[in-house]
Amino acid sequence: MKNFDYIIIGSGQAGVPLAFSLSKEGTVAIIERSFLGGTCVNNGCTPTKAYVASARRMWDAFHGDDLGIEIPAGVKANLKKIKARKDKLVSDSRSNIEKAILNNEKIELYKGEAHFLSNYEVKVGDKVLTAKNIFINVGASAVVPTEYQMVPFYTNENILEITDLPKHLIIIGGSYIGLEFGQIFKRFGSKVTIIERNKKLINREDEEVSDMVAEIMKSDGINLVFNAESIKVRQYNKSSISVVVDTKEMRGSHLLLAIGRTPNTDTLQLANTTIEVDKRNYIKVDDYCQTNVPGVFAIGDCNGQGAFTHTSYNDFQIVESYLLKKKERKISDRITTYGLFIDPPLGRIGMTKKEAIDKGYEIAVGCLPMTKVGRAKEKGETFGFMEAVIDVKTNLFLGACVLGVGGDEIINGITNLMYAKQPYTLFRDAVHIHPTVSELIPTMLEDLKPVNG
Structure with missing residues (x-):
């Protein structure tokens, strides 16, 4: 048995920075069963956004004529080269993490699967290994229901390893992962069908957002199937999958499951401990990411308090502040924010209209379509809209979204204002650079309309 001051299980976006921070205080063991860097580096943000960038180049090539640019016919996606570029980005990130760990004499890296003895x-x-402070950072992975396990399928992980374009990619699930991969492969040249059990895409969003995202998908030529109450799959032959939705059959070359995520807590043998999990096997934590066992923390996706790199990193910040006896950060201070990285992207902060109304707020809403934004028209990218939800009693932002060109970046301006707890009038009355997309947010905020539940 080897004793450490700290043990970190998993090298994701919460575990790695925590290891370096804790190494200033004592000895650290970091355990990784797969590749260093976690989901973000290996099969999340880094590789998928590299693919999004390549897909955008394809879109540019096919839409040059809209802006007066004549591009010769014959443009095609070379998936082998696209993958090689992605692999290098991922490999460089992994290597940088490993070099930094190996160069730190206070951190010891263990490669293998960890489980608890007590x-x-x-x-x-x-x-x-033993320590009085243990940090579980094991992340999450794709849900694979039993009915799909008897046929060849892909998840967000292994679909990034293929080198031949799918002839027809069928995707089960119309939310973040399914939509991003759907648009990527359609732009690369595949036929794509997205099947969603609900009546709309990204079910958590207001209808206007879901409808606009559907319009964007359709503009790329993606086939959308909604209200899929019954989905049955079977292998039709060596090169195709049969998917029957209700009574309608379709055949595809590849099947991607984007149904949801589940925490990677199943191999930890938590039954050997008194650590509590919820009914979905997420590890229960308090406001400082600590479990019911003193000194044992769960950070990142496995605690069910966020499913994004930025929330994982914030978990690191919360734990670091807690251990330094400052307690300046906590989970309940966090405002929900995320992006949908289709093209054009969605940036979201805070509540939707429905969430605000359901919570009893009296709200006013500002909304402006991108068709009225000069810079969007000049770019030839007028899909989408921007919207703000305002608390009538306090003049504070309750939430906002920017679905359109630059939306994933623009939303951060409103994020800062919400954390500062400043009224929307501060944004409305500021002077913004012209010509930009974000300069129209003040114009939108000049025309708020009350919304009744």
Whole structure:
């Protein structure tokens, strides 16, 4: 048995910065069963956004004529080269993390799968490690229901490894992962069908957002199937999958499951501990990411308090502040914010209209279509709209979204205002650079309309 001051299980976007921070205070063991860097580096943000960029180049090539640019016919996506570029970006990130760990004499890296022997004992391979402070950072992975396990399928992980374009990619799930991959592969040249059990895409969003995202998908030529109450799959032959939605059959070359995510807590053998999990196997934590076992924390996707790189990193910040006895940060201070990285992207902060009304707020809403934004028209990218939800009693933002060109970046301006708890009038009355997309947010905020539940 080897004793450490700290043990970190998993090298994702919360675990790695925490390891370097804690190494200033004592000895650290970091355990990783797969590649260093977690989901973001290996099969999340880095690789998918590299693919989004390549897909955008394809879109530019096919829409040059709209802006007076004549591009010769014959443009095609070379998936082998696209993948090689992605692989290098991922490899460089992994290598940088590993070099930094190996160069830190206070951090010891263990490669293998970890499981608990007791609350404060962890086994990896034939080694037993112990510490009074343990941080679980094991992330999450794709949900694969039993009915799909008998046919060849892909998830967000292994679809990034293919080198031949799918002839017809069928995607089960019309939310973030399914939409991003759907648009990517359609722009690369595949036929794409997205199947969604609900009546709209991204079910958590207001209808206007879901409808506009559907319009964007259709503009790229993606086939959308809604209200899919019954989905049955089988392998039709060696090169195709049969998917029957209700009574309608379709055949595809590849099947991508984008149904949801589940925490990677199943291999930790938590039954050997008194650590509590919820009914979905997410590890229960308090406002400082600490479990019911003192000194044992769950950070990142496995605690169910966020499913994004930025929330994972914020978990690191919360834990670091807690351990330094400052307690300046906590989960309940966090405002929900995320992006949908289709093209054009969606940036979202705070509540939707429906959420605000359901919580009893008296709201006013400002909305402006991108067709009225000069810079969007000049770019030839007028899909989407911007919207703000304002608390009538306090003049504070309750939420906002920018679905359109630059939306994933523009939303951060409103994010800062919400954390500062400043009224929307501060944004409305500021002077913004012309010509930009964001300069029209003040114009939108000049025309708020009350919304009744």
